[in-house]
Every structure is written in structure tokens, then in C-alpha cells.
Amino acid sequence: MPDFSHLYSINATHMKASTIRELLKLTQKPDIISFAGGLPAPDVFPVEDLRVAANAVFDGPARKALQYGTTEGDDGLRNEIIKFEAKQGVTIAKENLLVVSASQQALDIVAKLFLNPDDYVIAGRPTYLGALQAIQSYSAKVLGVPFSPAQDGFDMDELRRRYAEAKAAGKKLKYVYVIPDFQNPAGFCWSLEKRKALLEFAYETGLPILEDSPYREIRFIGEAIPSIYELDQKGANKGVVINLKTFSKILAPGTRIGWIMADPALIAKCVVAKQAMDLCTNVFTQMWLAEYMKTGKLYGVIESTREKYRVKRNLMVEALRRYMPARDDLSWTEPEGGLFLWVTLPASIDTEKLLLKAVEKKVAFVAGSGFYIDEPEHNSMRLNFSYSTHEQIEEGIKRLAEVVKEALAASGD
Numbered sequence: 001m002p003d004f005s006h007l008y009s010i011n012a013t014h015m016k017a018s019t020i021r022e023l024l025k026l027t028q029k030p031d032i033i034s035f036a037g038g039l040p041a042p043d044v045f046p047v048e049d050l051r052v053a054a055n056a057v058f059d060g061p062a063r064k065a066l067q068y069g070t071t072e073g074d075d076g077l078r079n080e081i082i083k084f085e086a087k088q089g090v091t092i093a094k095e096n097l098l099v100v101s102a103s104q105q106a107l108d109i110v111a112k113l114f115l116n117p118d119d120y121v122i123a124g125r126p127t128y129l130g131a132l133q134a135i136q137s138y139s140a141k142v143l144g145v146p147f148s149p150a151q152d153g154f155d156m157d158e159l160r161r162r163y164a165e166a167k168a169a170g171k172k173l174k175y176v177y178v179i180p181d182f183q184n185p186a187g188f189c190w191s192l193e194k195r196k197a198l199l200e201f202a203y204e205t206g207l208p209i210l211e212d213s214p215y216r217e218i219r220f221i222g223e224a225i226p227s228i229y230e231l232d233q234k235g236a237n238k239g240v241v242i243n244l245k246t247f248s249k250i251l252a253p254g255t256r257i258g259w260i261m262a263d264p265a266l267i268a269k270c271v272v273a274k275q276a277m278d279l280c281t282n283v284f285t286q287m288w289l290a291e292y293m294k295t296g297k298l299y300g301v302i303e304s305t306r307e308k309y310r311v312k313r314n315l316m317v318e319a320l321r322r323y324m325p326a327r328d329d330l331s332w333t334e335p336e337g338g339l340f341l342w343v344t345l346p347a348s349i350d351t352e353k354l355l356l357k358a359v360e361k362k363v364a365f366v367a368g369s370g371f372y373i374d375e376p377e378h379n380s381m382r383l384n385f386s387y388s389t390h391e392q393i394e395e396g397i398k399r400l401a402e403v404v405k406e407a408l409a410a411s412g413d
């Protein structure tokens, strides 16, 4: 087999296979109860209604659906997205919108537009590993900012301190990446106050905010807080926020469709960046989703998704309370939406090692260390509650608690 490694680009040498995705392979054996993936519950997919919508495309504009489309996206779908956003109080025009092959492509487009080697992106500690991978694949780095103890957003003093320090050291900072609604991995939700404070920071520093919102609609407790994109729009309207949305968690991730909302000049730039990647997003899928959205049934799917996840989240929290050892240094988040909660274990436990023990007991999670680029914390784990059945949640947490107790006993803690 030829070895081309000496020919790879600088960027390619910075691309790292995610250790988490490697570990996930371990967890995909059929008899394992896995809280590791980020999969939606498959029973929320509206298979029959989607079949009807697909047939309507084949029975109608099939030849258009099988042709190349514009990079900006199918007009029918863009109209439906504009209506969907308007229902949530966000007013956008077509110039503010680019349809993409789901938010992961958007993360890559934005990184491609802004990042030179050794540039920095400001991001939370911890943060979504797919965003970290996109940043690394342009040979760029992350300036990590801790969350405040209230878990309601960044520690803003730390943000300002680390920003000033980085500037003084001559580092080139390019944008701030945040997931304000039920963050992956920890489930944190930013308060209104913190969202406003970050927007002010962006105005002051001139840095754009990349607001990634895949879980925004999956709120099952409490009232929605305006997105940072919306706050900018309804306030100074400076166009500093790039907002990413996706059908992955509100409908089905296999559709691989999402959208970027931003200032028209930035959208125009994203269009050019996307052209080199795939010319246009899958046209059939866009027309299929437009057909489905016209029925108005998406709102019902979102509603039942929220209800199902609320029940599962409660089951997981109750099982953690029941089975985990009661200690001050063992805690978990109790998110008001999304798909994940985050468990912090005593410092003596390394969750990468714990995972191997857990897999022996046929339960799996994602070790928290993968959600950091620099100075990872080793005693946390991400648990997904959307995918497993009620019985699996109960049994899986029971097994996990046994593994934790054994690890504590082994470390004499």
C-alpha cells in the first residue's frame, strides 16, 4: 500500500480522528446499553408522513428534484424555513438564509471562511467535539473559557481576562463558538443576561458569534429564552451573529439538512465556500422536506419529541438519584431540554478508564475528556437520554453506578 503521508497538506496533518468516535465503536455492540451516542429516539421519526411527502415529490416535480439545484437552497424549502423561524419570532429574508448539509457542514464552512493556521476560536470548556474537529482541520486552535458555577453561560470575567491575555500575546482570535440552548455535552442553557453580555462582548471586540442551535426547539421545561441571533436582530441589529439550525434533532438526522442564518454579506461568502464542497445540498431531500413542512406536521413531531425526552430525562435523573453514591463531589446536570446530561465524578476517577470497566458490565457513556482541546478534565461523562428505552435507562444507570462504586472502592476514595 503506498504511503502518501509525506504528501498530505498541513491541514490534513492537523485532522485528528476523534478518540470519542473511536471509543463509540466499542459501545456499539448489540447487547450494550449505550448512553454514548447522540442519537434521537427513532420512534419520533414520522415515517408514514415522510413517505407521503416523498411520494408527492415523485408524483409531481420529480425531474426538478433529480436535477442540480442552486447553492443557496431550494426555494420551496427556504420559504418553509422562513415561516418556521417567523413562528418563533425570528424574521429573516432569503438573503439571510443558506441551506446546508446539516449543521456539521455549516461548522466546516464557517471554519473554512475564517481560520488560518494558528488562529484561535473562543469556545466553552467543555464543548461539542464536532466543532472542535472542524476547527482543528484548518490547523486552528481553541481558547477555552470555563462556564460559571451557575452553569448559565461563560464566566464572563474569565472570558475577558483570557481574551485580553491572548490579545496581549499576539494571538489572532476569529470568532466565539457557543451552543446556548442545552449545550452538547453538558446540557447547560445560557441565561438571557449572559446571552446579552456575550453580544455586548462581540460588539466591543468585533468578533462574530457562531451560535449553534440544534437543540433549541427541544425544550421540555420552562420558557424559551431568545437566541443571541434574535437579540441582535431586535436590538442593535449589527449582524454579528451566525446562527446554525438543523432538522437533525427536530425531525430526523438522516435527512442531513440544516440552515445558516446570518447577515447577507456573510451568507454570500458562505455560498462560495460551500460551492467548492458540494455545489448544492441534496435537491430531492430539500424538496421532500418542503413538501413535509407544508403539512404543518413538524410542530406535532417537535411537541411529541419534547414530551418523550422530558419523561426519559426524568427517568435518568431519578435513577441517578437512586443508584449513584450520595457525595458532594458527585453531581450531574438536570437540563431543561436537549439530549444530554453531564455527570461530574470525584477527582480520583478517570472516566476514560472507567469506560472500559463499564463496557465489561455492558453499559456505555462518553468520557468527558474528548470535549476539551486543551487541559481536559478527566472525571466527567456525557450521558444521552433520548435513545435508550425506559427499561434500559433504569438498568443502565444501575450498572453504571455499580462501576462507579467499584472504582471508588478500588481507589480507596
Ligand SMILES: Cc1ncc(COP(=O)(O)O)c(C=O)c1O
Pocket (backbone or CB within 6 Å): 038, 101, 102, 103, 104, 105, 128, 130, 179, 184, 212, 214, 245, 246, 247, 248, 253, 257, 258
Ligand atoms: C452542538 C452540535 N452542533 C452540530 C451538530 C451536528 O448536527 P447535524 O450535522 O446533524 O445537523 C451536533 C450533533 O450532535 C451538535 O450536538
